[in-house]
Amino acid sequence: MPVPLIWLGAAVLGAYTANTANTAYLKRKKIVDAMPGESHQYTTPVNGSIVTCGVYDVLDHTGIWVDGNIYELSGRGLVRCVSPERFLGERTGNHIYIACDPSNNALFNMQAAKTAQSLLFSTLDYHLLSQNCHKFVAEVLSEGQHVDITSFSDLNSFLNIFFNSVIRWNLTQINFR
Numbered sequence: 590m591p592v593p594l595i596w597l598g599a600a601v602l603g604a605y606t607a608n609t610a611n612t613a614y615l616k617r618k619k620i621v622d623a624m625p626g627e628s629h630q631y632t633t634p635v636n637g638s639i640v641t642c643g644v645y646d647v648l649d650h651t652g653i654w655v656d657g658n659i660y661e662l663s664g665r666g667l668v669r670c671v672s673p674e675r676f677l678g679e680r681t682g683n684h685i686y687i688a689c690d691p692s693n694n695a696l697f698n699m700q701a702a703k704t705a706q707s708l709l710f711s712t713l714d715y716h717l718l719s720q721n722c723h724k725f726v727a728e729v730l731s732e733g734q735h736v737d738i739t740s741f742s743d744l745n746s747f748l749n750i751f752f753n754s755v756i757r758w759n760l761t762q763i764n765f766r
Contacts, residue, residue: 611742620749622757625649625686631762634687637697639726639748640761641741643682649741651726652676653705654687660705662725666715668708673763686758688748693759696752701730
């Protein structure tokens with residue numbers, strides 16, 4: 590029984606090391622200015638904003654902000670609409686972050702909000718490494734076109750190109766109900 594725990598620990602350590610290296614690369618290439626947790630600036634999300642929260646300080650979970658809620662791809666492949674509290678409640682992060690430009694303006698796409706709404710209750714293939722929430726967000730932004738995204742790092746690179754902007758992850762300024 591201890592061997593699987595060792596494998597799990599090695600996997601978490603490997604993911605943490607990869608995240609650290611990816612963050613350095615994204616900053617060096619001026620794709621990202623501030624990763625989640627690095628900025629103390631608050632920004633209010635608008636429809637079509639991209640939001641994220643942490644999972645065990647190793648992974649990130651992303652979704653699309655629409656009308657005070659977040660459209661996400663669940664781990665079972667269901668596209669659902671959840672409150673900000675539930676978005677955080679099922680994860681270990683304490684804050685929701687929003688993708689912004691260097692001037693701290695929320696990056697958003699109104700068509701993405703409409704596309705996310707149209708997918709509500711759809712069931713998509715889900716796989717943690719290849720068909721995940723980051724790919725869902727990118728495909729919603731690209732209006733259903735296939736994108737080759739598997740990680741939060743890939744999503745940041747996609748957002749950088751899509752919005753033609755350096756990405757800055759700010760804290761969300763929202764009032765929880």
